[in-house]
Amino acid sequence: MASLSSANSSSRSPKKYDVFISFRGEDTRFNFTSHLHDALQKSQLDTYIDYRLKKGDEVWPSLESAIEDSTLFLVIFSENYASSTWCLKELTKIFDCSKNQDYLVIPVFYRVDPSHVRNQSGSYQKAFEKHENKGINNNQLQIWREALTHAANIAGWTCSLDRNEAELIKEIMNCIVTKLGPKYQSEDYLKGLIGIHKRMAYVECLLDNGSNNVQFIAIWGMGGIGKTTLAEALFHKLRFDYEGFCFLANVREKSKKFGIDSLREKLILKLLQDRESSIGMHDAIYPYVMSRLGQKKVLIVLDDVDDVEQLKILAKRQEFGLGSKILITTRDKQTLGNEVDDIYVLEALNRDEAFDLISINAFGNDYVDPKIRKLAVQVTQYASGNPLALKVLGSFLHGKNHVAWESQLDKLQKLPCLKINDILKMSLEGLDCEEKNIFFDIACFFNYFDVEDVIKLLDACGYSTIIGLKTLEDKALLDIHDGSIYMHHLIKEMGRQTVREESLNDPKRRSRLWNSNEISKILKENMGSETIEGITLNLSEVEDMCLSAQAFCSMPNLKFLDFHKNFNVDEVGSKLQFPCGLEFLPDKLRLLRWEECPLKSLPATFKAEHLVKIIMPYSNLTKFWDGVQNLVNLCKIDLTGSHDLIELPDFSKAIHLAEVHLHYCFKLQSVHPSILSLHSLRRLGLMRCKSLTSLISNTHLKSLIDLNLERCSRLNKFSVTSENHEFELYLSSTLINDELCSSSGCLSKLDTLRLNDCKSVKSLPYKLSDLRNLRRLEANRCNKLAPNLRSIFDEVRALEVLALEDCSELFELPDNISFLSSLRELHLKGTNIETLPLSIKYLSRLQRLDLDGCKRLRSLPELPPSIFSMTTVSCLSLGTLDFLLTNESEEVKHIYDDYGRGQFALFNFLNCMKLDQQSIKAAMAKVVLGNHKGIYGTVYMQYPGKIVPKWFMYRTTQNVVTIDLNLIPQPWDDSFIFCVAFSKSTPGAYIFAAWFIDGEYACPAELLLRTDEFTLSDHVFLWSDRNSFGEVQRKIAEKKRDAQTNTYHPLLQIAFGVDISMAHYKEARKIKECGVCPTSALEYQNYIQQIQLQSLQPHPKSIAMEAASRKRKYHSLLR
Secondary structure, three states: OHHHHHHHHHHHOOOOEEEEEEOOHHHHOOOHHHHHHHHHHHOOOOEEOHHHOOOOOOHHHHHHHHHHOEEEEEEEEOOOHHHOHHHHHHHHHHHHHHOOOHHHEEEEEEOOOHHHHHHOOOHHHHHHHHHHHOOOOHHHHHHHHHHHHHHHOOOOEEEOOOOOHHHHHHHHHHHHHHHHHHHHOOHHHHOOOOOHHHHHHHHHHHHOOOOOOOEEEEEEOOOOOOHHHHHHHHHHHHHHHOOEEEEEOOHHHHHHHHOHHHHHHHHHHHHHOOOOOOOOOOOOOHHHHHHHHOOOOEEEEEOOOOOHHHHHHHOOHHHOOOOOEEEEEEOOHHHHOOOOOEEEEOOOOOHHHHHHHHHHHHOOOOOOOHHHHHHHHHHHHHHOOOHHHHHHHHHHHOOOOHHHHHHHHHHHHHOOOHHHHHHHHHHHOOOOHHHHHHHHHHHHHHOOOEHHHHHHHHHOOOOOHHHHHHHHHHOOOOEEEOOEEEOOHHHHHHHHHHHHOOOOOOHHHOOEEOOHHHHHHHHHOOOOOOOOOEEEEEHHHOOOEEOOOOOOOOOOOOOEEEEEOOOOOOOOOOOEEOOOOOOOOOOOOOEEEEOOOOOOOOOOOOOOOOOOEEEOOOOOOOOOOOOEOOOOOOOEEEOOOOOOOOOOOEOOOOOOOOEEEOOOOOOOOOOOOOHHHOOOOOEEEOOOOOOOOEEEEEEEEOOOOEEEOOOOOOOOEEEEEEOOOOOEEEOOOOOOOOOOOOOOOOOEEOOEEEOOOOOOOOOOOOOOEEOOOOOEEEOOOOHHHHHHHHHHHHHOOOOOEEEOOOOOOOOOOOHHHHHOOOOOEEEOOOOOOOOOOHHHHHOOOOOEEEOOOOOOOOEEEEOOOOOOEEEOOOOOOOOEEEOOOOOHHHHOOOOEOOOOOEEEEEEEOOOOOOOOHHHHHHHHHHHHHHHHOOOEEEEEEEEEOOOOOOOOOEEEOOOEEEEOHHHOOOOOOOOEEEEEEEOOOOOOOEEEEEEEEOOEEEEEEEEEEEOOOOOOOOEEEEEEEOOHHHHHHHHHHHHHHHHOOOOOOOOEEEEEEEEOOOOOOOOOOOEEEEEEEEOOOHHHHHHHHHHHHOOOOOOOOHHHHHHHHHHHHHHHHHO
């Protein structure tokens, strides 16, 4: 503990010494007291003993100061203790300082009877007689007698002649550690560490403190993210549970300065608590030392490790006793090798945590000018949750006015903070030249890009990009998830500043350019250089420029050219103009991204063999070039919105071309046959190419997965096939019919077919495609298809999604819909069906049923229990529906989304004005029971009604409900059911709900309901929430900590409201009643029990519905 007292005294205790020993030197100095003092040292307890007096110091003032600066007092009473006036003065002072806290005084009776001390008898009586003879006044003697009596009445230890002193010392040490532990485990050292508690809890869970395993746990993250701070907090909290502990700070730096062997020796000596002067690490003694270490349960923190060899040398698993824990902090995951059991990835602070941290450092408890508060939010956004940046910037701006804040923000847009940048730059150490180039390219050009695109672009530069990205990711310099590359803002700025330092005053001498002003100047003055390898220019940030035809002639090594615009800027026309055309583009280009390019064609001299991507949307191109180019590296072309494009060149040598996007190329009359012969082609987009009349290929393509011809309004001839079983074909709003045939002689495999608004289609294209594995069919508004559904269903039995919306000629579905055993979604919105076939109950995988706007729909038969989304909005004739619950638990498995969460369940009966109460109750029972069983993640239900159901624990006509947590029965899963009854309203009005703690907003309650239709009467909206209360509990816990009292009881409320700001009409929607019910409430449990016990019989009209269905089937056969 002595080692920590110097570095972290403020986080431990205000006292200098852990223990003060009061003893009679001539009795115990060279025996019992010396052994006890040695044990205290080995336990790292900073102990004051009289030989710490320095020569020249006055004895009593020094002793008095040491007593005042000690936490705990160890008094060793021996035969001659009372004969020393120094000892008696020490004892009196000790009781003055302990202030009636007797537990801070530990008496030890060394070969003396405690009664002699208590009653001043025996040797203690003789000592006081001598003091009287020396003329010490009676008042002083009485104070000493009372102190001795007081001390002897405190429980302590007796060391008689037959007592094992070694065992006694162990007992005393355990007592001392127990007494000191809580004082040192106070949370004072956590003050100002925002968000530390939950992060500590995560690591403690990984540490598995109850196990006897030797565990290695790493804390990994970018520089400045708080790894060392988290490790220090854990070390302070957990160290008293171990027999030895050591925090080895700055391993990276100290191993370079002193050598790794020196650090290892320091670590072992610290754990064993041997004095460096009395033990060495030479061969003869090493086995003995390691044997002792192997019997100890230790806690070790190795901070800032940057080499796997450091880990292997400093901490070997077999060297430590059972239950030992080793924490490692690092910004390089590769240094961990296979040595660790688990890795905790330390994430940045969230938005609220970040603002709290900068507020502590910038404002303290001072009043904050609202202007500065807004600027602090901007600084918080700049720091992107990095604690180091927040502390540095907050401390720097402390006490400064808003003008200074604005100036600093402006500076940060141009230059990163030097102190932050230097710490982050350390992560570049150990990168080779290629890895650094990959890092700089991403920092300057490719942050947020698709990782596969970046790999292709950088591989074309000759880099081994995959292993390079892995190295950068392991060093916490970037993150790869969901298929994209993400680089923290501060890391990106550090990389850009490093590039800027290539030539601080002459941008054209830098390898990469991104500053709009600098690029504009270089282009306008035609002053590029061979050094420049990449340019990215945001055209929204520059004025219109007229450039020379030789603008790029001085940049022959340019690999990346990126001219782009902001999506949210409404600008028309190119910012760059070339009055004399463009004579030259560098042949080394890998990326050519030029939005709104003003050129009619690319320079005739341009050789595009290195190009990987051509991204030129909304260009003025009429063509690329003449002839055939060797485009062996080309992977993607995007000319979306190039309205003047007439033709495409020969791409027969583009053997890796995978994507071609030509949407909205209105004048494009044909697609070059070479494109439709490329087996590498995966996506071809031609949406709204209005001049395109045919698309035919004799090649049976191998890779084509996506072909989009929607709204090619003149397209009447089509024959393209693919053997890719994931092929998706979009032919909506074209002139094609069902006479399509294969020109390649092979049937196309097909996953998805979209035929919306194809008015001439009567059947599916069986001569073009093999439809046996078709999974998705959309034929909305294809009225001529409706009479042939029976034969269609017989051919598409693998169908999972069927959409027949707004088919006004669709009056009924054939009963062989049961053949579609894989069907998950059925969309019949706006059709004229009156009911569904009884066989629909056999569709055991059906999850979504959309019947909105089916105004002739009167009833629904028994539906499969698998349904978790059913909407019948404005089904004005719907009177009955049938839900069976009896076998639901056996037939329905838990339904999860792509993230492993329970699915969102929706049952919407908005404006179903004729729906009877029995049907509503059955639907509610299904919703609530599914939520109770965990089948659904979140449930929403809306239906015509006026009141909140009676089983809700809290019901009120006010807009605010107050929740008393003490009244909620336990155990409880933190889940709530909410309900609102509201008046009829106009489209676009929102209902929302939010939690409040002590009158302050806490978080939303999982709700934002917006209706796009008029509600024709009062309605009830019911929903569940399993998530938000976790955030509420976290904020309550924070408030309890801030209150520093166990009597704090939060005022917890949930408020309901209406937002009409987006409504079509400003007629207010009124909330008439609100309800809240915890899922452990007695009322809720009784309702669940009622549902489970009560067998809900089919609706009385079910028999009539079955008869009506048979009658319709008979008439259908007559037709």
